[in-house]
Amino acid sequence: MQTTIDPAEVAKFExxxxxxxxxxxxxxxxxxxxxxRLDYITTQIAAEYGRDLSAxxxxxxxxxxxxxxxxxxxxxPMARLGATVVGADAAPRNIPVARLHAQQSGLExxxxxxxxEALAEAGEQFDAVLNMEVVEHVADPAGYLRACHDLLxxxxxxxxxxxxxxxxxxxxxxxxxxxxxxxxxxxxxDWKKFITPDELCALIRGAGLDPVDRKGMVFNPVTWRWxxxxxxxxxxxxxxxxxx
Amino acid sequence: MDNPAQAGITxxxxxxxxxxxxxxxxxxxxxxxAKSGFRVTVVDPRPAPDRAGVGFDGRAxxxxxxSRRLLSAIGVWDGLEAQPILKIKASDGRAGQGAAPFFLTxxxxxxxxxxxxxxxxxxxxxxxxxxxxxxxERVRDTVVAQGGGEVTLASGxxxxxxxxxxxxxxxxxxxxxxxxxxxxWGYGQTALVTAVSHERPHxxxxxxLFLPSGPLAILPLLGxxxxxxxxxxxxxxxxxxxxxxxxxxxxxxxxxxxxxxxIELAGERFTYPLSLSLADRFVAPxxxxxxxxxxxxxxxxxxxxxxxxxxxxxxxxxxxxxxRRGEDIGALSVLERYQQWRRFDSTAMALGMDGMNRLFSxxxxxxxxxxxxxxxxxxxxxxxxxxxxxxxxxxxxxxPALLRGRLP
Numbered sequence: 184m185q186t187t188i189d190p191a192e193v194a195k196f197e198x199x200x201x202x203x204x205x206x207x208x209x210x211x212x213x214x215x216x217x218x219x220r221l222d223y224i225t226t227q228i229a230a231e232y233g234r235d236l237s238a239x240x241x242x243x244x245x246x247x248x249x250x251x252x253x254x255x256x257x258x259x260p261m262a263r264l265g266a267t268v269v270g271a272d273a274a275p276r277n278i279p280v281a282r283l284h285a286q287q288s289g290l291e292x293x294x295x296x297x298x299x300e301a302l303a304e305a306g307e308q309f310d311a312v313l314n315m316e317v318v319e320h321v322a323d324p325a326g327y328l329r330a331c332h333d334l335l336x337x338x339x340x341x342x343x344x345x346x347x348x349x350x351x352x353x354x355x356x357x358x359x360x361x362x363x364x365x366x367x368x369x370x371x372x373d374w375k376k377f378i379t380p381d382e383l384c385a386l387i388r389g390a391g392l393d394p395v396d397r398k399g400m401v402f403n404p405v406t407w408r409w410x411x412x413x414x415x416x417x418x419x420x421x422x423x424x425x426x427x
Numbered sequence: 428m429d430n431p432a433q434a435g436i437t438x439x440x441x442x443x444x445x446x447x448x449x450x451x452x453x454x455x456x457x458x459x460x461a462k463s464g465f466r467v468t469v470v471d472p473r474p475a476p477d478r479a480g481v482g483f484d485g486r487a488x489x490x491x492x493x494s495r496r497l498l499s500a501i502g503v504w505d506g507l508e509a510q511p512i513l514k515i516k517a518s519d520g521r522a523g524q525g526a527a528p529f530f531l532t533x534x535x536x537x538x539x540x541x542x543x544x545x546x547x548x549x550x551x552x553x554x555x556x557x558x559x560x561x562x563x564e565r566v567r568d569t570v571v572a573q574g575g576g577e578v579t580l581a582s583g584x585x586x587x588x589x590x591x592x593x594x595x596x597x598x599x600x601x602x603x604x605x606x607x608x609x610x611x612w613g614y615g616q617t618a619l620v621t622a623v624s625h626e627r628p629h630x631x632x633x634x635x636l637f638l639p640s641g642p643l644a645i646l647p648l649l650g651x652x653x654x655x656x657x658x659x660x661x662x663x664x665x666x667x668x669x670x671x672x673x674x675x676x677x678x679x680x681x682x683x684x685x686x687x688x689x690i691e692l693a694g695e696r697f698t699y700p701l702s703l704s705l706a707d708r709f710v711a712p713x714x715x716x717x718x719x720x721x722x723x724x725x726x727x728x729x730x731x732x733x734x735x736x737x738x739x740x741x742x743x744x745x746x747x748x749x750x751r752r753g754e755d756i757g758a759l760s761v762l763e764r765y766q767q768w769r770r771f772d773s774t775a776m777a778l779g780m781d782g783m784n785r786l787f788s789x790x791x792x793x794x795x796x797x798x799x800x801x802x803x804x805x806x807x808x809x810x811x812x813x814x815x816x817x818x819x820x821x822x823x824x825x826x827p828a829l830l831r832g833r834l835p
Contacts, residue, residue: 204758205759206758206760217760218748218752221753222752225752225753236751237463242753259753259755260752260753260754261753262753263753288755
């Protein structure tokens with residue numbers, strides 16, 4: 184982070200950070216989904232590394248990469264649990280925003296304007312890679328997942344979530360979330376780039392990782408809560424795979 | 428980090444919690460959170476409680492089954508002296524005439540959880556808390572300012588926390604400092620609270636008599652004693668409160684009836700003006716309200732403390748879950764889960780108690796017939812009656828772990 188920043192820029196970043204972290208603002212859908220994503224991520228990491236989540240700073244000593252970190256909605260919890268976190272985002276404007284919020288939260292997080300491919304090329308290695316709602320946005324999923332593989336130490340795990348491709352996911356994620364509810368800007372998702380769980384597993388295996396778990400994430404419109412489902416992977420789902 | 432102020436921080440922002448108010452909800456929340464690994468500080472201007480071993484002052488609480496489970500989970504229940512409530516009789520009556528022919532009986536035999544609740548004396552409950560609170564920091568001071576997790580005390584001391592919880596009653600300063608507004612109204616009624624000893628055993632039966640001037644609750648205590656919560660119109664209550672003990676008893680007797688034989692006063696006499704006071708929000712950034720600070724209800728059916736303990740259980744669970752996920756426990760996104768969980772239940776209860784009281788504190792013959800038929804109908808329908816019992820026992824709705832007797 185530069186030490187001399189234009190005050191007008193700081194004000195803009197503050198407003199953007201406030202926007203990212205407002206539970207009822209523009210990113211409300213992410214905030215509503217976040218507890219469910221975090222439950223899955225923390226449980227998988229704790230299980231792989233034998234950590235007790237009721238202990239203080241259970242992820243001490245673990246190095247975690249958050250790809251597509253945005254405002255830091257996943258990076259900050261990982262840092263709070265004791266992990267050393269690198270947050271990467273290809274959108275340059277997200278980085279100072281995430282940095283500012285981490286600073287306000289008293290957390291030390293290494294935010295970088297970079298990509299998984301660039302980090303892999305630089306030889307960076309992590310105990311866990313969080314790859315949440317990214318793969319459906321990239322141009323070359325196979326190449327992207329190979330980079331994720333290279334970023335893991337042997338034994339490290341990748342948590343990867345995305346959207347299934349079927350009539351229901353079109354109705355829910357495109358028609359429902361973008362056109363009707365306006366939760367997401369129109370064009371956020373390209374349904375044709377959604378990936379079925381079997382396709383994702385094939386891609387993950389092709390990248391050299393072993394898929395070990397998959398769960399659905401199901402939204403309940405009455406309670407406004409997301410929960411994990413062992414069976415219903417029809418729209419949102421999340422997977423864990425290990426580099427052997 | 429390029430900000431030197433952050434240089435000393437390695438563990439991120441504090442996840443400590445400040446609880447304002449050392450009554451009953453405050454210590455209950457403090458124990459639940461401390462047992463789950465949080466560092467908790469209780470701030471209260473009153474001296475540290477040492478009510479253990481004092482005599483009975485007449486104050487008692489009715490605890491629902493769910494509340495008893497919470498007290499078990501936080502270590503306060505074991506060894507607590509309590510009178511089980513085996514049966515609740517609600518009836519409509521007129522002073523001097525005894526109960527109307529229609530009445531409603533709730534019997535613990537209709538649900539599998541055992542007694543419907545327990546009566547506990549304030550001195551015993553307090554002693555239970557005092558015994559458990561030894562490891563929790565208590566600061567004797569008054570909060571004068573708060574904001575962004577920073578609390579300034581009258582002494583000038585400044586405390587920092589991720590979250591400030593207001594357990595400071597219906598005149599909550601915590602709510603006011605957070606800019607949370609309240610709505611509410613007085614009932615024009617005052618509760619006369621005391622305890623009586625009586626000739627005959629109560630057999631664990633609690634009575635709720637709906638008298639035209641206000642409800643009278645006769646709640647069983649250990650031995651041949653009962654707790655009295657007698658609500659009267661303000662002017663009457665003032666006059667009755669001013670009476671010497673023997674005349675007070677003489678005024679109570681026709682309402683109370685003869686079913687327990689001769690009665691005598693067995694505790695001090697207290698008066699509480701009755702009012703409803705609801706906070707328009709239960710949370711703000713780094714602030715949450717619990718108990719009367721969120722919702723001061725009519726004390727009908729003894730639901731005040733039970734509602735507060737349900738808040739305690741829900742808030743503790745939301746915070747423990749958030750902490751395990753690495754979330755900021757003071758963030759509005761986290762605290763709104765608590766509000767969503769509790770607001771409907773507590774507001775419905777507050778307004779339900781309000782409606783019951785309005786309906787029953789009335790001598791209009793049509794309302795009287797209507798409510799008698801209503802009580803009779805509920806009494807005749809076992810399913811509906813069991814529903815009421817489970818609701819009053821705190822066993823309905825989505826239960827947090829503490830209300831099932833486990834730490835979250």
